[in-house]
Amino acid sequence: MISSTNQSVFLIWGGKGWVAGHLESLLKDQGKTVHTTTVRMEDREAVIAELEKVKPTHVLNCAGCTGRPNVDWCEDNKAATIRSNVIGTLNLADACEQRGIHISVFATGCIYTYDEAHPIGGAGFKETDPANFSGSFYSATKSKVEEIMMNYENVLCLRLRMPVSDDLHPRNFVTKITKYERVVDVPNSNTILHDLLPAAIVLAENNETGVYNFTNPGAISHNEVLGLFQKIVRPSFTWKNFSLEEQSKVIKAGRSNCELDTDKLVNKLREYGVEIPEVHDAYEQCFKRMVKNGGS
Numbered sequence: 001m002i003s004s005t006n007q008s009v010f011l012i013w014g015g016k017g018w019v020a021g022h023l024e025s026l027l028k029d030q031g032k033t034v035h036t037t038t039v040r041m042e043d044r045e046a047v048i049a050e051l052e053k054v055k056p057t058h059v060l061n062c063a064g065c066t067g068r069p070n071v072d073w074c075e076d077n078k079a080a081t082i083r084s085n086v087i088g089t090l091n092l093a094d095a096c097e098q099r100g101i102h103i104s105v106f107a108t109g110c111i112y113t114y115d116e117a118h119p120i121g122g123a124g125f126k127e128t129d130p131a132n133f134s135g136s137f138y139s140a141t142k143s144k145v146e147e148i149m150m151n152y153e154n155v156l157c158l159r160l161r162m163p164v165s166d167d168l169h170p171r172n173f174v175t176k177i178t179k180y181e182r183v184v185d186v187p188n189s190n191t192i193l194h195d196l197l198p199a200a201i202v203l204a205e206n207n208e209t210g211v212y213n214f215t216n217p218g219a220i221s222h223n224e225v226l227g228l229f230q231k232i233v234r235p236s237f238t239w240k241n242f243s244l245e246e247q248s249k250v251i252k253a254g255r256s257n258c259e260l261d262t263d264k265l266v267n268k269l270r271e272y273g274v275e276i277p278e279v280h281d282a283y284e285q286c287f288k289r290m291v292k293n294g295g296s
């Protein structure tokens with residue numbers, strides 16, 4: 001049973017992370033009560049002590065092992081990846097469940113890859129579709145843990161993909177692809193944080209649960225993103241493409257490419273009067289904010 005109070009108290013897990021920082025700023029701007037923590041999710045006693053101390057109504061779990069410099073790291077560090085993404089994530093959801101605390105998990109949609117039933121330009125993957133991508137250990141842990149975690153009734157699982165911020169932070173998908181020597185060109189679902197993070201707060205505060213594909217509607221290719229970046233942010237920018245086969249030679253783990261179906265998210269958010277812009281429009285607005293903020 002999830003407690004419902006007038007005054008939400010948010011506790012952000014993984015408090016020093018990139019998405020966590022954006023959420024904290026947003027909640028503070030909204031005048032909400034927000035705490036952050038860096039307690040390790042797999043440390044049950046410490047997790048319980050933190051929950052008892054802060055007494056949150058809502059936990060926002062932004063903690064996760066993503067690998068540095070990228071997910072290839074997880075291939076060589078499987079035990080550490082399991083400790084965070086499996087044991088830790090489930091431990092935190094479980095400790096919240098026992099206390100009637102709602103938890104929003106910032107998860108990943110990188111658990112799918114285009115297939116015959118979901119080709120490029122065709123139907124996107126729905127929340128009910130089973131994961132079909134385990135080409136990286138990171139994705140494999142995330143999809144398996146999601147399946148188990150969703151048996152907890154206090155969990156809202158938000159599947160982000162290739163998150164994009166309004167600045168050129170190193171974790172921004174745009175920053176990454178502008179710095180690669182060569183880049184593939186495949187349409188994908190993307191999460192523009194400016195549009196989606198406020199929606200996450202709305203869903204959490206209303207104690208919504210279940211899985212949501214948490215991206216802007218539609219799919220956009222790498223070249224379309226870079227073309228808009230060149231047009232709006234940096235006219236001198238150029239880039240070179242390579243094929244997926246060529247890419248596979250320079251990465252250790254496979255990378256997911258897919259479009260997620262956002263109907264469930266769009267319909268749910270409409271109940272709260274929230275509209276999420278289509279991904280091409282969202283990128284245009286994002287790049288305009290980037291220029292305005294001097295982030296080019």
Ligand SMILES: NC(=O)c1ccc[n+]([C@@H]2O[C@H](COP(=O)([O-])OP(=O)(O)OC[C@H]3O[C@@H](n4cnc5c(N)ncnc54)[C@H](OP(=O)(O)O)[C@@H]3O)[C@@H](O)[C@H]2O)c1
Nearest residue numbers: 014016017018019040041062063064065084088107108160
């Ligand atoms: N950025 C992306 O491309 C992307 C895409 C889709 C989904 N996501 C998901 O969104 C979430 C947030 O991503 P992000 O980009 O903000 O990642 P991030 O910047 O790497 O932040 C993750 C934070 O989680 C902490 N953490 C890792 N393992 C932990 C554990 N066992 N207990 C407590 N804290 C732990 C890390 O701390 P330490 O550094 O001290 O370990 C780090 O501060 C992650 O779960 C990620 O899988 C990200």
